[in-house]
Amino acid sequence: MSKFLIGKKVEMTQKFMTDGRVVPVTKILAGPCFIVHVKNRQKDGYDAVQLGFESTKKITEPIRGHLKNLGPFRFLKEFKIEKNTNLTAGQEIKADIFKEKEKVKVTGISKGKGFQGVVKRWGFSGQPKTHGHKDQSRMPGSLGAGGEQHVKKGKKMAGRTGGEKVTVLNLEVVEVDEKNNFIYIKGAVPGRRMSLLLLQAPGEITFEKKERQDESKEKTKEPAKEQPVKESNAVSDQNQK
Template sequence: MTKFVLGKKAGMTQLFDESGIAIPATVIECNPMFVIQNKTVEKDGYKAVKVATGDIREKLVNKPDKGQFAKAEVSVKRTIREFKTEEDYTLGQEIKVSDMLAVGDHVDVSGVSKGKGYQGNIKRHGQKGGPDGHGSMYHRRVGSMGANSTPARVLPGKKMPGHMGAVNCTVQNLTVVSVDGERGILVLRGAVPGPKGGIVTITSSVKAK
């Protein structure tokens, strides 16, 4: 069974096991998902299910999405995602986090990392800085960007200052510590990408041990 969950990062905490060792944990708020479309090989070329979660005002939803929600007889939702799966679901079906995951499962979590703005090479690429002495005049600058007359240009891929963070990234093989289907709360061991309130997608681990 292909497992998938949509959630919102609530924050981090710590738990303690039987021997008293602290375990870093992330709490994820997982409201029920509703199936709004089934994609088939015959019509779409692949099999997948489209789900939605999180309430939103109807005036903020565009007409194509409103039509899809109306067809599935589901109230309009904020977040829509599509997952490839071989299982069959019915339109309007409600899926809770406890229907998908159980304690001990291994999952991959994807989200948008925290944005850091415009950063220099030391923070962005982990490069070493220059001497701290007042006379060096070289502390946190980039340094040489390449040769002078040959090739007389900066080669593509050169590590330079620029925008850092706010990219899609995935943390693999996290363990499910706790699942509360009634309250819609999922607790994972370790950290997941993004800030508090960020949307994350949770799927079956591709490297489960």
Template sequence: MSIGILGIKVGMTQIFNKEGLAYPATIIQAGPCTVTQIKTIKHHGYNAIQIGYWRVHTTCLTKAQLGHLNKVNTTALRYLAEYRVKSTEEFQLGNLVTAQDFKIGQSVHISGKKIGKGFSGCQKRHNFCRGPMSHGSKNHRQPGSIGPGTTPGRVFPGKRMAGRSRSIMSTIKNLQIIDINCSQNLIVIKGAVPGAKGSLLNIKI
């Protein structure tokens, strides 16, 4: 029943193999996740399994979210994710998805939100050219004109300007699982994954 799982990035370490070579590794606290909805072709047009992760207090969710989770008599879960499957016969509402459902040596795709680079200017964020650096120039790293004058008298939406940079979703494919700790629901991935420590990760097969 290995479909995918949600987890939290614990941090990075290094692991030595039998030859003494060190490999970078990422430790992920994966699950346990609860199956909260089963979608079928007959009712929804496609087969998929929805799982929930990270128990929270009921005040952290809306009434609509709580009503959706109450249908399967589960606790309040903050994060939901959906995975397409060929058949839903193996799954039942309320089943748990844990690190035990994965295998060492298996390849997975991991998605997460990048750390980002904070508030950045136009040159770093959009690769703008700088102005002349000679004496007397008053346009070194300024963005320049941002719009026309009286007509239309406003800045068009989508104008490339300074702001929060590169904190976007990213996916790294074909990462290898090199170790699994089923008692603590830990999965060790070879290499680095997107996101900072404590960020949410989506592990897909």
């Protein structure tokens, strides 16, 4: 079983530790998320949980029917789990499921860089600046002419850079702000500001049991009885006269 949550990258900042160290951290808005659907192996072929994050106004009718009465969500993401009957639709998951010094896995979409050359895309060193190279300093060079008469698939060449799914492992949780649902993670995470992130860590999600009060068992308060008003001495003397 694993813990999981959907969040958004807010910004990168720094935290001052008690021992005087300055740690670079990424501030993440983690949740609150709601369990929308729970899949099981008998009906769907695998066990998974679908989470909804961030409310929205406009959704399609099929999605509205899928969500039923759980409310419209902008993002729906699925996480595979082991067989677990403790999770049901409608439960809320917040940032407090993660603890300090815990190792998490963060998945996001890297920043898009557009069309780039081999030096920036793959880290090629380029060609020498002298001996007749002139304007060839950032060229890729030979593509393998000594082999077959075509370029093989997978050859590192210029092209579209970034905008890909990236997963970073073993990032440490520095601080958890349970009140505002913020998580501060040591180091950098993929993506630009306010981009979507998926957080996962080993463990189990636990929910606090809250006792619901039955309205029928509540005692009804009886209306207060009216007490007779005592007449003052001056009023009583006038009545006697």
